[in-house]
Amino acid sequence: MRKTLEKASNFIDGINEAIGKGVSWLTTILVILICGDVAARYLFNTSSAGWVELEWHIFSFIFLLGAAYALKHDKHVRVDVFYQNFSPKEQALVNLLGSLLFLIPFCIIIIQASLRFTYNAYIINEGSPDPGGLPFRFIVKGAIPIGFFLLLLQAISLALRSLLMLTESTTEHA
Template identity: 35%
Template sequence: MLLIRLIDGLNEVVGRVVSWVAVLFAGLIIYDVVLRYVFNAPTLWAFDLTKHLFGFYFILLGGYALRHQAHVRVDLVTGALKPTPRRIVELLGYPLFFFPFAWVFVTQSYTFALRSWNQGETTYSAMQMPVYPVKIAMAVAAVLLLMQGVSEFLKLLLNKSEENRNVG
């Protein structure tokens, strides 16, 4: 199904691109530690920037993680079930739990980001970095997560096997 391939492909690309933020994040931490402890010249900006990068990294990988079934799951019930009842429980779980949560996440993070943008919100540190990029990323991540949930639900509905669900 084209919609499934598009959503999966989008989250795959976002996940692979955002994963490189970890390299940048690690480099900045090493840079700051070396300046602080070797040269006794700490930066004013590195700590805030690494917090922002970690926020981008952590939040934007939600859809990618769902695509690869990497989220924490409660398998106490479903783990003991045969494939068909497990599929039914998962099918019910999306409209009962996932979609309502994801919708609240989308709407509230959008409101949160819009307010931050309109206020020109910044950090309270000496650098006063803008906060709204991370909050906008949260809204984008919520949409990506909701879209991936639609993809996973459609895969279940169309009875795609577990192997096919994890392959691009």
């Protein structure tokens, strides 16, 4: 049973590691786009709603699709006032309870709500209301359920690893 849980956690970690590394390249693209936009604005006195929207779309992809990667590497925001002084087992208990009681249910709620949101944008072929803005807004809206699904998977991996940590000494002595 323990090996199965470890394999499941490793599989999830592998998915989010690959996606996180891929998404990290979007930061380079975003920097290039922003520099190009700034240069066009100051050198040629021109700007485009489409360029600005593309910048925030890419930022959205980075944030939404990279959140699970951040959780996997423990680089997410946390109030460490007490947590940093906890033993590894106490940290595992906090991670397990936090995942099961807060993160997993929150991800499920966001996924359910955002699927309808994304579907409606697709059905009406929603685009930007701004002249020169981008079409196909459902693509960026689709990143919401995908990003939260990846976060849900990583929360499951965190819960599994925490459970394994908490049961480690009991299985070794049994």
